[in-house]
Amino acid sequence: MxxxxxxxxxxxxxxxxxxxxxxxxxxxxxxxxxxxxxxxxxxxxxxxxxxxxxxxxxxxxxxxxxxxxxxxxxxxxxxxxxxxxxxxxxxxxxxxxxxxxxxxxxxxxxxxxxxxxxxxxxxxxxxxxxxxxxxxxxxxxxxxxxxxxxxxxxxxxxxxxxxxANMINSLAITQESFGARFRRQGEERITDLELRTQGNLASVTAIGAKFSEIKGVGVGRIAIGAEPAVVRAVNRVFGLPEAEVISLWSQIGDAGSASAPFALAAAFDKMCAGDTVLAVGIGSGATAGLFKAEKGxxxxxxxxxxxxxxxxxxxxxxxxxxxxxxxxxxx
CATH class of the missing domain: 3.40.47.10 (Thiolase/Chalcone synthase)
Structure with a gap:
């Protein structure tokens, strides 16, 4: 595998x-x-x-x-x-x-x-x-x-x-978000309607509902790239009140597509064989992978x-x- x-x-x-x-x-x-x-x-x-x-x-x-x-x-x-x-x-x-x-x-x-x-x-x-x-x-x-x-x-x-680590499951949802930031063709800088938190919360809630359909999976950590308002809701929407949420947003800022992978690597830094982590990327929907740490x-x-x-x-x-x-x- x-x-x-x-x-x-x-x-x-x-x-x-x-x-x-x-x-x-x-x-x-x-x-x-x-x-x-x-x-x-x-x-x-x-x-x-x-x-x-x-x-x-x-x-x-x-x-x-x-x-x-x-x-x-x-x-x-x-x-x-x-x-x-x-x-x-x-x-x-x-x-x-x-x-x-x-x-x-x-x-x-x-x-x-x-x-x-x-x-x-x-x-x-x-x-x-x-x-x-x-x-x-x-x-x-x-x-x-x-x-x-x-x-x-x-x-x-x-x-x-x-x-x-091995990926034991993955899931995704896609939805248009009115508050998502965007960058039109030919533009160097992004535009943000500053309603992104609402859109990200909706995406996290939707993928959290999708995750709840998976039975018998224990998750010790959640690695996510998102602002604090979204991070505070993660345990609740995923139904994982005891999971440690890892987000380096406060220390590195919003690193776009690298935010969730960087948080996943930070989770690996703390894990032992058999531990699990759910990595979640957000933006006009969400993509998540569930990983289990191995002996190496x-x-x-x-x-x-x-x-x-x-x-x-x-x-x-x-x-x-x-x-x-x-x-x-x-x-």
Missing amino acids: PGIISYAVSLPSLRLPASAYVENWGVCEARGLKQKAFCAYDEDPVTLGIQASKLALKRLGRKFPKIDALFFGVTTPPYEEKPSAATLPTALFDYNDIRVTEITGSPQAGIQALIAAIEYCEALPNRYSLAVAADAPVGKIDTHFEHALGAAGAAFVIGPGGGV LVSNRGTGITADELIGCGRMVKYIEYLKHKRVFSI
């Missing part, structure tokens, strides 16, 4: 404290945010994806397997035409006979890429795939929702045996940095430097 055989996360090098918005705007509109990770002028989702992938492959040792397919989940790729996903294998491997699929258009894309990579290996036994989720959503600097926008990356190597998890994570450790490694900057990296001012 194919599953996850290695994983890793990445973050940009810079951090902005929520207090910077209070000092310069009088308030931080991202309630619950403590700090966020953001891309420097020379970083983007592709560089974050490459970094996470290199770390995940490194955890497998010097002789990691040949990757047959790569699935990239991202909402803000550098190019509208020209697959950004093609840059990843060029940077990672010395071969080009690899299938590349780019999944975009929704913050669900990261979890969708992970599930697609697993299903690829289920359909083609004894092959290996790489699922990469990386994102850095961008909004107009004078909008309220921009305060929350962060950046992150996560990568998962999929192969026979699934020594780290502890040894795999012991060879790299944890998500919590990585969060603490960044350099805090002042708001004026943040604006320079956002190209509001010249560097």
Whole structure:
């Protein structure tokens, strides 16, 4: 049975404290945010994806397997035409006979890429795939929702045996959401009607109802990429009052399609063999995967940095430097 055989996360090098918005705007509109990770002028989702992938492959040792397919989940790729996903294998491997699929258009894309990579290996036994989720959503600097926008990356190597974790179920719901953020063709920055919390709550409630139909499944953790108002409702809507909810939103910001995969990796950092985690990506619906940790998890994570450790490694900057990296001012 194919599953996850290695994983890793990445973050940009810079951090902005929520207090910077209070000092310069009088308030931080991202309630619950403590700090966020953001891309420097020379970083983007592709560089974050490459970094996470290199770390995940490194955890497998010097002789990691040949990757047959790569699935990239991202909402803000550098190019509208020209697959950004093609840059990843060029940077990672010395071969080009690899299938590349780019999944975009929704913050669900990261979890969708992970599930697609697993299903690829289920359909083609004894092959290996790489699922990469990386994102850095961008909004107009004078909008309220921009305060929350962060950046992150996560990568998962999929192969026979699934020594780290196996997916035991997946589910999805799709629904139009009036409050969902969007980015029209030709636009660099997203637009948000600032009703997103209502839409996300509706999506979480709908997939929670779908999950309740699955009988006899114990879940110890829920990894989700969502704002605090949604996170507070998760235990109730999934009917899992004792499950630990893991969301790094308050520490890294809204990392788009990478939010849920990053939270999943953070959950793996704390799990033991036999533990379970439900990873949920949200955006005009929701996609979820239920994973069970295997015996190889502890040894795999012991060879790299944890998500919590990585969060603490960044350099805090002042708001004026943040604006320079956002190209509001010249560097």
